[in-house]
Amino acid sequence: MPAREIRPGVHWVGAIDWDREIFDELIPLPDGTSYNAYLVRGSEKTALIDTVDPTKTEELIGNLDDLGVTAIDYIVANHAEQDHSGSLPAMLERFPGATVVTNEKCRGLLVELLQIPEDRVRVIQDGETLPLGDRTLQFFIMPWVHWPETMVTYLQEDRVLFSCDFFGSHYATSNLFVGDEAAIHPAAKRYYAEIMMPFRKSIQGHLARLDGIGGIDIIAPSHGPLHDRPSVILDAYRDWTGDTVRDVVVLPYVSMHGSTREMVDHLIGALIGRGVTVKPFNLPRTDLGDLAMAIVDAATIVVGTPTVIFGPHPAVVSAAYVTNLLRPKTRYVTVIGSYGWGGKAADTIAGMLDRLRAEVIEPVIVLGKPGKDEFAALDRLADEIVKRHRDDTLVLQEER
Numbered sequence: 074m075p076a077r078e079i080r081p082g083v084h085w086v087g088a089i090d091w092d093r094e095i096f097d098e099l100i101p102l103p104d105g106t107s108y109n110a111y112l113v114r115g116s117e118k119t120a121l122i123d124t125v126d127p128t129k130t131e132e133l134i135g136n137l138d139d140l141g142v143t144a145i146d147y148i149v150a151n152h153a154e155q156d157h158s159g160s161l162p163a164m165l166e167r168f169p170g171a172t173v174v175t176n177e178k179c180r181g182l183l184v185e186l187l188q189i190p191e192d193r194v195r196v197i198q199d200g201e202t203l204p205l206g207d208r209t210l211q212f213f214i215m216p217w218v219h220w221p222e223t224m225v226t227y228l229q230e231d232r233v234l235f236s237c238d239f240f241g242s243h244y245a246t247s248n249l250f251v252g253d254e255a256a257i258h259p260a261a262k263r264y265y266a267e268i269m270m271p272f273r274k275s276i277q278g279h280l281a282r283l284d285g286i287g288g289i290d291i292i293a294p295s296h297g298p299l300h301d302r303p304s305v306i307l308d309a310y311r312d313w314t315g316d317t318v319r320d321v322v323v324l325p326y327v328s329m330h331g332s333t334r335e336m337v338d339h340l341i342g343a344l345i346g347r348g349v350t351v352k353p354f355n356l357p358r359t360d361l362g363d364l365a366m367a368i369v370d371a372a373t374i375v376v377g378t379p380t381v382i383f384g385p386h387p388a389v390v391s392a393a394y395v396t397n398l399l400r401p402k403t404r405y406v407t408v409i410g411s412y413g414w415g416g417k418a419a420d421t422i423a424g425m426l427d428r429l430r431a432e433v434i435e436p437v438i439v440l441g442k443p444g445k446d447e448f449a450a451l452d453r454l455a456d457e458i459v460k461r462h463r464d465d466t467l468v469l470q471e472e473r
């Protein structure tokens with residue numbers, strides 16, 4: 074993919090990874106991804122903003138060659154993670170006059186993770202500027218997007234924010250800019266859910282800070298297309314990180330022999346009948362990214378599990394563990410399921426979701442196949458969920 078101009082003298086020089094299917098050996102990538110690096114040429118100095126995944130170093134070098142770049146003064150490292158910093162050693166070798174520009178925390182990580190020589194790093198402070206002649210870079214340290222050392226770089230004259238992972242999406246596209254926002258929205262939400270959601274409160278603070286940095290015309294993240302209507306993605310982030318949730322029940326479940334499944338089906342019907350949106354996920358067939366997206370703003374999570382060797386089904390344990398790590402703003406959780414002779418499936422699952430600090434509604438756990446009484450208990454559970462959604466001012470009702 075050739076280098077492309079964003080503004081006169083400002084180029085995308087990254088790489089598109091059309092075929093990548095998994096990230097962090099955990100996150101499925103249904104749409105591939107990209108590693109965006111940017112070249113900013115001032116009248117006196119040239120800066121490269123971030124690099125690319127080490128597997129794509131040659132593409133970055135090719136793009137710089139195509140632009141006739143023979144010297145780079147600064148390589149800004151917004152984030153030490155290898156998909157953005159992994160080509161740094163190769164860049165430092167190729168451009169011996171280049172200095173890495175980053176914050177103190179990121180310097181430490183670059184030295185430890187990539188063995189970047191300390192004497193090639195210039196440490197900047199929060200808010201500091203770096204003149205390039207007729208252009209100026211400004212750095213804002215924004216920790217926990219999603220590592221402790223993250224920062225963003227603002228190109229003042231062109232009002233371009235190089236946001237690194239912030240506002241990114243794993244989405245391989247030949248389009249430089251988002252264009253069809255409706256198409257990118259799910260990918261951006263998925264990315265937020267998987268990467269940013271555990272740090273929701275930090276992100277909230279950073280969003281407020283970005284309001285005061287001087288106006289943003291373009292957000293240029295390190296994954297996925299660029300945002301040339303920044304208000305769209307900024308509003309989406311405000312929504313995702315805000316405290317309100319939607320009148321939605323997310324229902325991840327497993328059933329080995331059909332009893333829990335009958336309960337799940339009944340509860341889905343009961344909730345639909347009461348006007349609540351339900352999103353079921355049959356876990357052995359679920360892309361965890363889809364589940365992560367769904368829990369970004371759902372009011373309630375109902376976990377469906379049979380009892381297996383005295384506890385929850387292992388697929389449910391795995392999903393609950395991930396959910397607890399991601400720490401969605403869910404207000405209510407409960408458990409439904411079937412057992413044969415005894416165990417602690419419901420208590421175990423409720424305990425595993427402790428980081429959510431959600432209210433636990435009384436679970437419905439039944440012996441064997443559910444019958445009339447058990448379905449009535451599920452109807453009562455649906456009533457309890459609806460009552461809480463209606464009484465809770467943080468639950469938005471617009472999806473009904």
Ligand SMILES: Cc1cc2nc3c(=O)[nH]c(=O)nc-3n(C[C@H](O)[C@H](O)[C@H](O)COP(=O)(O)O)c2cc1C
Binds near residue numbers: 332378380384
């Ligand atoms: C491998 C396996 C282990 C099980 N272990 C337990 C157990 O420890 N305690 C229990 O009460 N039932 C246990 N059961 C029985 C199931 O919980 C019971 O059959 C339940 O109704 C299955 O629900 P399902 O039809 O939704 O899969 C086990 C079943 C299987 C297949």
